[in-house]
Amino acid sequence: MARIVKAPEERRAEIVETADRLFRQYGYAKCSVEMIIREIGVAKGTFYYYFKSKPDILQAIVDKTLSQIVEMAKGVADEPSLTAMQKMEALLGNSHIGDDNSLEVAEMLHLPENRELHELTNIQTVLQLSPILAQIVEQGIGEGVFEVERPLETIQFLFTGAQFLTDGDMFGFSEAEIRKRRLVTQTIIEKALGAAPGSFDFMNPIRAVE
Amino acid sequence: MARIVKAPEERRAEIVETADRLFRQYGYAKCSVEMIIREIGVAKGTFYYYFKSKPDILQAIVDKTLSQIVEMAKGVADEPSLTAMQKMEALLGNSHIGDDNSLEVAEMLHLPENRELHELTNIQTVLQLSPILAQIVEQGIGEGVFEVERPLETIQFLFTGAQFLTDGDMFGFSEAEIRKRRLVTQTIIEKALGAAPGSFDFMNPIRAVE
DNA sequence: ACTGACTGACCGTCAGTCAGTCAAGTCAGT
């Protein structure tokens, strides 16, 4: 095949992006290295020139995705003009439907066939995002809207628990089920953070009657 | 090789037990069907006579392990002489260190190489155990020790969140870390269920000073 | 004679290897 040489960073990025797309589409296990290189049009060796194994590129994808999310969250957390509650809404609200990938990422990550991607990202998300959220909670304590003793660990617990929302998708639960779960999640968050009931209403845009 | 015929249930159980042991020891992915059958001394075909695929036997192991746990929990939940709090202590307390496998299972399940077993069991545990716990919560509401609106979904959330305790093991967190996490877990459970502070003290046998 | 538990050679696929190719850059000699 015609030999096309590219700048290493460009080639690496090309492989990561293609693998990312195919892993999400077909699932990690069902997507062979062969598929990835055929899609790009490079040889097997090129893949292993840049990545030492298949799990290795999975880790690279997770790192990349996560650093984007973390950066976004840091931007919000460090914004001095916002109150703690406003920051919570910005990060947890369903408002940001428009911004291309933050929602899509969450959705695709939870396709049933993506268990490897799913759990790896979940654990890392909890560990890396929690300190940022905890910082906002500290701010909220100062503002008198929250009351918790151990913000970091509390956030970690809540983050982990919130997975039961998304895990539900994997079993194809009904709309009503999901809505109930979202309401309960809101209630527990409010109780755990010592926030006023209803202060996290932005998580449940249209309150259902029952 | 010498042909040894056994009763189907016996052979099936033999394969499940061996696979269970080897999966826990080496991890699901790193343990080949070849290893399992060599250990037992049967042919490849025997394995596929009883199980239609490798994931299939994984499911069988999860089902077996889970049904043991569920049965135990049901036994406690249906005991008419116990209060709701006593049942909670029986199921969540660290008292049952002696009973051979409930703790060991939990420990081995959380080895890093056992992700497949880990997540499959986690999800199934949450789904199957939650109704039983929820029933106890209902009883507790009647006894005036709990106050929650949606016991089932609340328990599901708490169960999922409690994984952050065990997931911590995978990263080798320190004793102090684990203890902090356990305290926070207790606090959130009490708040979420509307139980009196300290009523779940059995989760943290020796209260640390700080 | 018949059933069904059991065998093991065989297949396709996949992750990973490696000896070698090729393009582009470097630089000494003219």
Add this chain to the structure above:
DNA sequence: ACTGACTTGACTGACTGACGGTCAGTCAGT
């Protein structure tokens, strides 16, 4: 400045070993 030998490192693709899975056939018990 130009040329051509030399070096570097991106890239190739045939190959290997191991794996999950199949199936035509064998044998023990009834």
